[in-house]
Amino acid sequence: MIRNKLNLPQDKIEKARELAVRICAPVLEFIEAHTTVTVERAALRLMGADGASPDGVPVPNLVVDSLRDRLGQGAALWYANALMTKGWDISELNRQIAQGFNVASIPLADRNRAEELASELVRRQLARIDANRAYREAKQEEYKGHNHSPLLYLIVATGNIYEDVKQAQAAALRGADVIAVIRTTAQSLLDYVPYGATTEGFGGTYATQENFRIMRQALDEVMERERRYIYQTNYASGLCMPEIAAMGALERLDMMLNDSMYGILFRDINMYRTFVDQRFSRMINAYSGIIINTGEDNYLTTSDAFEKAYTVLASQFLNERFAYAAGLKPWQMGLGHAFEMDPSIKNSILYELAQAQMAREIFPEHPLKYMPPTKHMSGDIFQGLVMDNMFNFVSKATGQGIHLLGMLTEAIHTPFMMDRHIAVETALYVMNGIDAIMDEIEFRPDGLIVRRAQEVLDRTVKFLEEVERIGLMESIEKAMFADIARPRTGGKGMDGLVEKAPDYCNPAEKALESALGLKGRK
């Protein structure tokens, strides 16, 4: 149970949530009326579409590309129609498509039967996801109490999945609860998901379904040995948000970086495209029991962390609203924030404490994702280690949920194995040493910490009022978020946006909406 120590005015928190509902409503209406190439590809993956052509074009892309003129009807229908007409099984259909067979060349035989078959295919894939979820929950129950609090999160990024496995296992053995395989630079801008195991990447490793499977197996080995559940994390972001979510669901990933606006602001992806993509990706995450991690930390690396603290809280409210609208539960919402304040500001650590506690109290059931200092890490590894451990202190003292361990060599190189070792050892020291601190400390009602939190909440409400007045898309066009202006028709991927036809068919979406209780929402 989270104790209220900051005396934050409840009416202001409620007001912010009401504003978020009103801000998101017109966007949700737009989303409802549209689909995208990657939503359709994800729908196909949730029917069993898989594989790639000899030159590496994934089967879901081949299908969707062949249907561009009628994508408003949904790709599912045509995939099922081809399967029915040809009498093949799924793997044969995938093989034929990979070798050049065009599902669009088969006339629609019996629409009702094709839809029924499509729904049946979805049921089979969802059954696999159900089994994954049940397995995860059983293991978490079996190893209950063996994870750290907050969960210690470490990144591996070698470019080679087999090398990643070694580093990930070493990190998990040392105490990491969560392993994220960072993606290769620019994967977010690919409008397809590469196929198969990969050994080449820049600054990270390709997210592919096979790479997911390889890492899952490696982490499960450590889980059994350590009797501690190891969470696997990847990135349902960029131009293929829903497809990565689908692949993650099928391979039992546990967390996904997944933000409603990150792609627009920080990757210059078209805003219509992102809004539509994020909804379907979040429905898949919701259904598969995945915890999303949102990207508010990025606001603080581009803008000043002291002055722009309210943009983080505002974005958290919007991410929360979009998450609810996609069926996610609070326990699945790892809302992001970061320890990025300029260390030369007097009392900077107390302000960080205030903001972390504020996030904790406003989102009491959410496993907040807390990010370490990066912007002010200088290359002085000794100073950096102290900063990381003040961050560790604040995180533990405010009960954060998911704790990304800082690296003393941040801004120097991708972490060495020993950098991670030092990060884990020092964090465990700090967190063990102040284990009961949350129950021990209170804040002076008129003190600096309480005042700072109330001030940030005040400014957030004012900011959200302004966004509501102008409209969310217009606010993004006017650079109100992260000081970055993105025109609504600009950015990458807008040509992949399609208006749904009156006879649009997407049995995966239908099944998820029904399971998540989103049915009838207009």
Place this chain on the structure above:
Amino acid sequence: MAQIIRPYGDTMDDGKVQLSFTLPVPHGSRAMEAARRIVLAWGFHDCEVVHAAPMSDEFTFFVVYAATRHGIDWDTVEGDRDDSEKSMTMDEINTFIREKIGRKVVVVGACTGFDAHTVGIDAIMNMKGYNHHYGLERYEMIEAHNLGAQVPNEKLIEYAEAHNADAILVSQVVTQKDSHVHTLTEFIELLEAKGERGRFICIAGGPRISHKLAAKIGFDAGFGRGTYAEDVATFIVRKMVQEGRR
């Protein structure tokens, strides 16, 4: 008279250094001895393995203190740039431009190629700057255009042409597999193919970029860790005046 310098621990010329590293061996007394031996093999003496910890079944982490007899002649050392040449302040730069150039200086910058990190270019260009050093956008006499990250080299050049830039800043943060060298080289090659290398002052920047590396690739200057906006601006305006660019 040569001035030989060596590391300083607590006595002149004691040659003391601290090292930390990982060996792919299981933790134990053999690992400790291996660490000591490998440090001796590097030419150190008085080696003391003060800490050894297992990181997994196959890897051990060490902290080691040792001493070296090797020194170098300080008089023969040349830095990446002339340390006596001090950068001007923001105000001095604005005055310099007003008096010696007489119009706003146009600077265009981006992190190019696949590199997604805006942190470097933002530190130099954004209004706010970094570590209490204002960025170029804040300079009254500089017109700064920050195009962000993942900008193709072609696009950056086209933008610089369209806006009649005086200088182009190319930021590279990711250096895995020498991707920064490839991207920077491609940038210069593109400019040369267009016959426009001489048109712009070209500057490369990033935590792992040195002046020497940048100059070797064909840039006018390179700026690494610890660089602020005024260092870059000072270089640009001095060079413009030196070369009679107006």
